[in-house]
Amino acid sequence: MTTLNGLPAHALLVHFIVILAPLTALLAILCAVWPAARKRLVWLVLGLAAITAVLTPLTTDAGEWLEERVGRSALLHEHTELGDTMVYFSIALLVAAALLAFIHVREVRGKSVKPVASWILAAVVIVVSIATSVQVYRIGDSGAAATWGDLPAAEAKPSE
Known part of the structure; x- marks a missing residue:
């Protein structure tokens, strides 16, 4: 996918990643630490x-x-180098979400999940989620710098 309606597809697709990855x-994290949220939001x-x-590889x-x-x-x-790493973070987030769904299915079927396993999963989900959000920020920040460079600084006029 190269363009959409004459615009570079990257400029449009990137907005999905910027919203969906941190939201997910x-x-x-809510599902990992709050069982009531997991029941309602895991799927x-x-x-x-x-x-x-x-969407991540399409965007890159x-x-x-x-x-x-x-x-x-x-x-x-x-x-672009930072952007190429995003696929790993997206896959890690997908794996974490799949593990949450697995735990949810076990709970629904009445099979107990050891508290230690729940806490380990919660820790993994939190680390993956924070790392993914930070990487989205880093990629976006570097993209803004590459696109706009020193434009705001160049437009600023020295006070006389």
Whole structure:
């Protein structure tokens, strides 16, 4: 996917990742630490994680297509290198969501889950969720720097 309605697809797809990945991460944490939330939200979290995992490589492929058509710079290279790592974070979030769903299914079937296992899973979900959200921020920040550079600084006029 290269363009949508004449716009680079990357510029549109990236907004899905910027919203879905942190939202999924937040909901996953809720499901991990609050059983009542898990009962209501676990399938939504799994679905959002799957959508994020599918959209991530589409977004990075569209970004690589766009990179070939704009002037290369060190900032753009940094952004694309960071962007290429996002697929690992999306997959980790999907695995964490799948584990939450597995725990949920066991609970619904009346099979007990050892408290230690629940706490370990919660810790894993929290770490993966925070890491994913931080990486989204880092990638977005580097993309903004590559796109806009020092534009705000260049427009600022010194006070006389």
